[in-house]
Amino acid sequence: MSCSPKILIKMHELSIVMGILKIAENETSKAGAKEVEMIELEIGTLAGIEFEALDFVWPTAVKNTVLEHAIKNIEVIEGKGKCMECEEVFSMKHIYDPCPKCHTYLKGILQGKELRVKALTVV
Numbered sequence: 001m002s003c004s005p006k007i008l009i010k011m012h013e014l015s016i017v018m019g020i021l022k023i024a025e026n027e028t029s030k031a032g033a034k035e036v037e038m039i040e041l042e043i044g045t046l047a048g049i050e051f052e053a054l055d056f057v058w059p060t061a062v063k064n065t066v067l068e069h070a071i072k073n074i075e076v077i078e079g080k081g082k083c084m085e086c087e088e089v090f091s092m093k094h095i096y097d098p099c100p101k102c103h104t105y106l107k108g109i110l111q112g113k114e115l116r117v118k119a120l121t122v123v
């Protein structure tokens with residue numbers, strides 16, 4: 001059986017949603033609540049997550065769970081790097097983006113790799 005890259009991407013996002021769901025289930029039972037009303041996620045553009053694919057797998061993945069009726073808010077964190085050669089701080093769209101000033105690939109990533117549940121409201 002061969003898998004197209006598109007399906008592999010969705011599998012990746014699906015496993016991410018399952019991880020988020022586990023956190024939500026833990027928090028809901030800890031609070032003695034029934035379900036999640038609102039969930040706020042923080043996702044960096046360099047975290048390797050396709051937002052489109054995440055939206056695609058979400059409804060199926062959360063069906064009949066505490067997240068089924070939850071409002072999902074995603075805060076997108078822009079990728080930022082700092083050049084190790086000239087110390088320029090620049091925004092990054094891709095993990096392999098070079099420094100726009102001196103074109104070196106040596107940089108530290110300041111932000112954009114985030115993937116976390118920032119807030120959760122249970123009822």
Ligand SMILES: [Zn+2]
Nearest residue numbers: 083086099102
């Ligand atoms: Zn530079």
